[in-house]
Each structure stands twice: as structure tokens, then as C-alpha cells.
Amino acid sequence: MMKKYLVLILLTAGAVSLSGCRGRNVRRFAGTALGTTYSITYVGAPDKGLPDEVDSVLRMVEGEFSIFDSNSAVSKINRGETAALPPDLEAVLNLSQQVSRLTGGAFDCTLHPLTELWGFGHQGRKQVAPASVIDSVKRFVGFGLISVENHRIVKADPRVTLDFNAIAKGFAVDKVSQYLEGKGIADHLVEIGGEVMACGTKNGRPWKIGIQTPTETADGALESDYVFGLSGRAVATSGDYRNYFESDGVRYAHIIDPSTGRPKQSKLLSVTVVADNCAAADAFATAFMVLGADGSKALLDGRLPYGIGACFISADGKSFRIERTENFP
């Protein structure tokens, strides 16, 4: 069973692959930021300064959102050194609260103490947390414990801390995309750690995005058998395959169910979400991992904002199941 999972992991890990960078005037550069890799593809005249400019945009986002950087705005807020919310942080906090409301609390950026407790944060060892400790830590976890007043965060308990890892990459994609728009580069594809925003076209055709689906052989990882065109939309994937540990044969992954305070155990291996913006796609992808395929589909049958659509890949015995909503391309 585990071997099968590993094949699936490899093949869904990238989840989104990009194709078509060889057309005329199609330019690409890449780098690392937010603990992952990024690539920017755009159509137009060469712009030598652009990689540095994009890098600066990303360093700024890191300086606001990274819990791995002790000087970041969020780290200072977590230590209680400041309550002031820079505009980006406030915007992302507002969106996080909205996604939390819409998903019945499945998405929760205040569960940072729990991610640390399980060793998925910036410190500590990945290990099974005792129930008694989970219960005591849960007392200072929950969006109900924070509010925003006059661009400042108000905490009901000083031990409340924030973790935007589930949304920051998507937000960074949007930031870079907006930066490129602002420079008049309308045709572009921004990808950070598998989260993507596609704008305009690639020489008149929508950008092509591929969801890598599982195959029996590792070679299959090179191919995506599900490719769709995307323009003016974002895609983000959440999964339990990259960041996890095993103890006594049980697999514990980095997505925490706020209702239990424990890593979510389910047959759902990955969720890919399309949306009008990448921050929302990123946040909902994480929330859907918590809700599971059925719970998420029930929400999607109702009305969700941002034109959300989703594709779920679940383990199904020795095989796996792929389900997608109507508005998923």
C-alpha cells in the first residue's frame, strides 16, 4: 500500500505542471522564495531587470509572512512585539477569516501552536503529541480569539499565534502577477511551489496547465494526462504527501484538523482548486483537505465565492479515485 502511495506522491506532488514555454517571445526565469521554487513565464520584450524586481516582491512577502524569519512581521506579532498589521497581512487575515467562516472553521491560521506542537512549524521534532497537551494548546487556538481593530490585531490571549503557510504562497503568486500587470506584462504565468496564476495568453492561446495523475511507473511523472487551458484564473494544490512523518505505522501529515487539533487522517491525498485569485485557491485547497472530498463537495454544491472549483484525488483501496466539480476545467 505504501509503495503505491509513494508513486502517487511523486505524481501528484507537482500536481500542476506547466507546458509551452517555447513560443516566440516567451521568456522564463526561476528562483527560490518562501521555502520553495518559483518560475515566471511571460510574453513580450526582454526585461533584464525583471528577475530582480520579482525577487524583491517575493522578499517583501517573505518579510511579512514567513514564520521561519524571526524578523518577519508575523514573527513579531507572534512574539507580541507589535500588534500593527501591515496592509498585506491585514488583507490576508481578512481573507483567512472569510475562508474559515465559509468552511466551518476547517481553515484556521491561528492553529500555529498546534503545527509547532506536532513539529510542522519552524522548530521542534515531528512527533505524536499527547492528548492532554493538545487539549491545553487548543485553548489558545481559534479565529474567535482574535479580531482586527484599526489595523491592529487584538488577541484574547497573548499565546495566540498566526501561521499563514496555507495561504502565503498563493498570495505571493497574486502579488507577482499584479506586479507584472502593473508593468504592462499582461501575458504571464506565475508559479510558486506549484501554485499558479495564468493571465492573458501565450501567443493567443490560453496557458496550458496539467494536473499530474498517478500512473504505475515513475516515468509517468513526466507526463500529465489531464491538461487544460487557463487564463485569468489561479490553481493551487494541497496534499498530505510532502510534509509528514510516520509513527507506529500511522502517517501524520502537516494539515491539521482544527476541530481535533490533530493531523487530518483521510483517504484524500490531494486537492487542486481553481479560483479567480491564487490566495483563495490556496486557502480553500487546504480547507478541503480538512473537510475531505464529500464535505468539500457539499460546500461546493452551495455557493462559494471566487469561482471555486476543485479536483480531488483519493486513495481507493489499491487504486485511487479522481473526482472534479462541474466548474473545474
Ligand code: AMP
Ligand atoms: P498548504 O500546503 O497550503 O495546504 O498549507 C499547509 C500548511 O498550512 C501547514 O504546513 C501548516 O503550516 C498550515 N496549516 C495546517 N493545517 C491548517 C489548517 N487547517 N488551516 C490553516 N493552515 C493550516
Ligand code: MG
Ligand atoms: Mg493552501
